[in-house]
Amino acid sequence: MLLEVQGLTKQFGGVAAVRDVGFQVAEGTIFALIGPNGAGKTTVFNLITGMLRPDAGSINFSGRRLDGLKPYQIAAAGITRTFQNLQLFGGMTVLENVMTGAHIKGKTGFIKAMLRRPGINAEDKQIIEHSMALLGEVGLDGSANLPAAALPFGSQRLLEIARALASGPRLVLLDEPAAGLNSTETRTLAGYLKKLRNNGLTMVLVEHDMETVMEVADRILVLNFGRVIAEGTPAEVQADPKVIRAYLGEDERIA
Amino acid sequence: MGRNKIFTKIKKPFLWPACVVLFMALPLVVDSNYITSVLIVIGLYTIIVQGLGILMGYAGQVSFGHGGFFGLGGYAVAVLTTRYDWPPVLALLAAIALPGLVAAGIGRPALKLREFYLALGTMGFGILIHTMFNEAGKLTGGPSGIAGIPYLSTGGLVFDSDIKFFYLVWAVVLLVLFGINNLIRSRVGRALRAIRESEHAAETAGIDTGKLKLKAFIFSALLAGLAGGLYAFYVTFVSPAPFGFNASVQFVLMAVVGGLGTFFGPLLGATLVVLLGEFLRWAIPLVIPGAGGEYEIVFFGLILVLLMIYRPEGLGTLGKILTSPGKKKPGAAEAGIPGGGRGYEVN
Ligand SMILES: Nc1ncnc2c1ncn2[C@@H]1O[C@H](COP(=O)(O)OP(=O)(O)OP(=O)(O)O)[C@@H](O)[C@H]1O
Ligand SMILES: [Mg+2]
Numbered sequence: 001m002l003l004e005v006q007g008l009t010k011q012f013g014g015v016a017a018v019r020d021v022g023f024q025v026a027e028g029t030i031f032a033l034i035g036p037n038g039a040g041k042t043t044v045f046n047l048i049t050g051m052l053r054p055d056a057g058s059i060n061f062s063g064r065r066l067d068g069l070k071p072y073q074i075a076a077a078g079i080t081r082t083f084q085n086l087q088l089f090g091g092m093t094v095l096e097n098v099m100t101g102a103h104i105k106g107k108t109g110f111i112k113a114m115l116r117r118p119g120i121n122a123e124d125k126q127i128i129e130h131s132m133a134l135l136g137e138v139g140l141d142g143s144a145n146l147p148a149a150a151l152p153f154g155s156q157r158l159l160e161i162a163r164a165l166a167s168g169p170r171l172v173l174l175d176e177p178a179a180g181l182n183s184t185e186t187r188t189l190a191g192y193l194k195k196l197r198n199n200g201l202t203m204v205l206v207e208h209d210m211e212t213v214m215e216v217a218d219r220i221l222v223l224n225f226g227r228v229i230a231e232g233t234p235a236e237v238q239a240d241p242k243v244i245r246a247y248l249g250e251d252e253r254i255a
Numbered sequence: 256m257g258r259n260k261i262f263t264k265i266k267k268p269f270l271w272p273a274c275v276v277l278f279m280a281l282p283l284v285v286d287s288n289y290i291t292s293v294l295i296v297i298g299l300y301t302i303i304v305q306g307l308g309i310l311m312g313y314a315g316q317v318s319f320g321h322g323g324f325f326g327l328g329g330y331a332v333a334v335l336t337t338r339y340d341w342p343p344v345l346a347l348l349a350a351i352a353l354p355g356l357v358a359a360g361i362g363r364p365a366l367k368l369r370e371f372y373l374a375l376g377t378m379g380f381g382i383l384i385h386t387m388f389n390e391a392g393k394l395t396g397g398p399s400g401i402a403g404i405p406y407l408s409t410g411g412l413v414f415d416s417d418i419k420f421f422y423l424v425w426a427v428v429l430l431v432l433f434g435i436n437n438l439i440r441s442r443v444g445r446a447l448r449a450i451r452e453s454e455h456a457a458e459t460a461g462i463d464t465g466k467l468k469l470k471a472f473i474f475s476a477l478l479a480g481l482a483g484g485l486y487a488f489y490v491t492f493v494s495p496a497p498f499g500f501n502a503s504v505q506f507v508l509m510a511v512v513g514g515l516g517t518f519f520g521p522l523l524g525a526t527l528v529v530l531l532g533e534f535l536r537w538a539i540p541l542v543i544p545g546a547g548g549e550y551e552i553v554f555f556g557l558i559l560v561l562l563m564i565y566r567p568e569g570l571g572t573l574g575k576i577l578t579s580p581g582k583k584k585p586g587a588a589e590a591g592i593p594g595g596g597r598g599y600e601v602n
Contacts, residue, residue, distance in 0.1 A: 049459055075461035089452035092445070099442075100449045104461035106442040110470050113441035114434035120441060127442075167461055
């Protein structure tokens with residue numbers, strides 16, 4: 001198992017945002033995390049990426065204990081993410097956003113950068129090529145020199161994904177990548193995620209769009225009020241009455 | 256249209272060197288000690304604000320304590336040359352190193368503070384240093400300071416005139432401008448800008464934001480120390496007065512006036528604020544007889560507040576020519592005030 005989460009718990013004041021959550025993600029799969037608003041999905045991401053410290057529980061990544069590490073150390077360990085409320089570097093160009101995502105691939109330091117020692121250009125050139133290739137994959141290479149903030153919303157989501165991929169991570173956490181996308185964009189996104197999985201990337205996907213989840217996920221974990229209420233394949237979860245009750249209300253069906 | 260394009264294409268590579276050459280000829284053409292000395296002061300402040308600009312405009316951290324680093328540089332030169340007979344060049348190196356070391360020491364705890372508290376913390380540091388200059392009489396000469404600092408000299412070269420000092424200071428300004436221009440376009444520059452844009456995203460991109468902010472802080476302290484050391488060699492005398500809280504506020508004002516995160520912002524800001532200060536020094540006694548420097552700070556504070564409210568991106572973005580040649584898009588997004596409306600919510 002690439003990622004093993006056990007007994008993860010996080011309280012905010014009196015509210016238990018995440019309670020005793022455990023799951024395992026196999027390498028090369030897409031693992032979906034679903035649940036109603038406020039179920040604790042984003043909090044799980046914040047705990048895995050070290051932006052929050054768990055009150056209890058453990059996170060193991062490729063056999064290495066991650067809880068307690070800082071976010072940048074976790075990024076260096078091979079986990080990156082996107083944000084539900086976009087966190088682009090808005091004043092930087094689209095290309096610079098992706099190049100910054102590749103930060104850990106470079107070595108240039110403060111002094112070397114100021115003196116523009118030889119070797120910097122070569123390093124930058126490589127990172128630019130790599131970043132442009134990633135932008136090409138999401139169809140944003142034509143906008144490379146625009147400020148990221150000038151992109152339409154859907155493109156900004158794709159840019160966040162490209163940025164998250166730039167460091168060559170083994171695991172990417174995607175927080176509602178389809179939110180705000182139209183249906184064509186959503187289908188393209190789903191295709192892209194499957195392609196990434198076929199290339200060996202592991203992903204954890206938080207998404208409200210059930211069609212996308214059912215289409216791409218290998219396994220699904222359902223949270224409600226911070227607790228795990230079900231886990232299984234898309235078919236199993238879809239058929240689980242607990243899920244239907246808690247997640248969709250009494251009379252709806254999962255698409 | 257096409258013709259225009261060709262014209263600018265030919266002109267551009269020569270524009271900046273031409274400006275530099277014209278500027279450098281200024282003290283030779285305008286034979287005025289007053290103007291030369293004002294230009295030297297502008298140059299010294301530009302050096303400080305260039306460092307502060309990296310800290311504020313790129314790393315998004317404020318400091319109201321750089322008067323202290325400026326003073327540490329000045330006093331390092333004064334004490335080492337007059338009390339310990341250090342060679343001037345070595346003393347100047349110490350003037351750079353000492354504030355750097357102090358910044359490394361206080362930076363880690365200080366930069367854990369956010370926005371308002373960081374402003375308070377650095378302000379406290381500046382006041383502490385300033386008090387030390389006043390009180391540590393044996394070492395610093397107390398309120399009357401230290402006189403008799405020798406000229407800066409290396410080999411046969413002695414910087415014993417305003418003109419020579421003008422060239423020295425502005426050569427340093429250009430060097431720093433060159434270094435910063437390289438820095439902001441590099442991997443480190445991208446990381447610094449990323450901190451300003453979204454600290455969370457920067458961290459998840461693998462950037463050790465705490466360490467990078469500390470480096471920016473140290474860098475800004477080194478430059479303030481360098482300016483302080485040069486200042487001491489220039490006036491050959493130091494006292495606590497120019498290194499107090501007033502100075503710290505002025506530096507922040509210069510950084511903001513010029514436009515945070517813009518290439519020529521520090522130069523523009525230092526120029527405007529120094530000229531304004533000269534004007535106020537002349538004008539205030541006309542309006543309020545017998546008034547001293549204490550009124551200047553009121554005006555500066557007022558301008559700072561008004562700018563923060565009405566033009567937080569500074570004046571550096573007014574004309575496109577004033578922004579970095581390579582920058583695609585000037586404007587509000589380029590000029591983040593530390594914490595200016597950018598939330599740090601985890602989501
Ligand atoms: N930093 C925080 N401080 C206090 N409470 C928080 C914080 N982050 C999340 N919460 C609370 O924890 C609970 C879970 O929130 P979380 O954002 O993880 O839900 P979510 O499943 O991602 O919801 P959504 O689908 O709306 O994004 C909510 O009640 C939320 O208000
Ligand atoms: Mg969420």
